[in-house]
Amino acid sequence: MSEATRKSTELMPSGSDPSSARVRIRHFSKSLPMSLLRAREAVMRHFRASLRRFGITEQQWRVLRALTSGESFEVTELAEATFLLAPSLSRILKDLDERGLILRSNLPSDLRRGIISISPVGQNLIERAGVESEAIYREITGRYGSERLAELQGLLRQLEECLEGPEIAG
Known part of the structure; x- marks a missing residue:
């Protein structure tokens, strides 16, 4: 029995089918999502x-910063640009609106579609x-x-582009 086979069968309960062997996954600290979060x-x-x-x-800042990159956004576009779920974005927009930090309107052609811009x-x-941020x-x-830093940002862009498209099947 090879070393690799022996190690993989060590993880299986006795009498188990080797095709249903448990896979040893990488250490938690080495997972890409955790590295990015850290x-x-x-x-x-x-x-x-x-x-x-x-x-x-942080989320309000993200929304306001996104709004400075264009004249206005439809709510769905803003959610995509800021990686915020619709319910979270709705609460954030409500607060920003109450504080007078954003302007809300609707598309004249479709009153159901909200338009958001920075006030x-x-x-x-x-x-x-922004002075402190810079x-x-x-x-x-x-x-x-x-x-x-420029190299890191380039690598992250490349990673994002490489992973666009269909999900990786597991």
């Missing part, structure tokens, strides 16, 4: 205090918070290096 957490840890000073959450008050908040980016860039 890196995200390491980055966001530096931005949270600034966001709190401006009275906004002048929201734009002012982005400009003020200072944090400069600090991160100083620690990690501008070339390495």
Whole structure:
């Protein structure tokens, strides 16, 4: 019996069919989703205090930043752009609207389709918070290096593009 066969059969209950053997999965700390989450957490840890000073959450900041990249968004487009589920986005938009940070309207051709844009008050908040945000980016860039940061962003874009399309069958 080969070493690989012996190891795989060690994981099976006695008398089991080898075709139904349990697979030994990689260590939790080595999983790609966890590595990405840890890196995200390491980055966001530096931005949270600034966001709190401006009275906004990470998700609210994400929505406001997305709104600065275009004139207006349909709600479904905004959900896709910010990777927020519709129910979460609805609550966030309600809060941002109550605070006067966004403007809501409907498509004249279809009143069911909501259009969201950033208000002048929201734009002012982005400009003020953006000063701190850019200072944090400069600090991160100083620690990690501008070339390495650009390379990392390129690698992440490549990973995203490579995984677009049909899901990988398991």
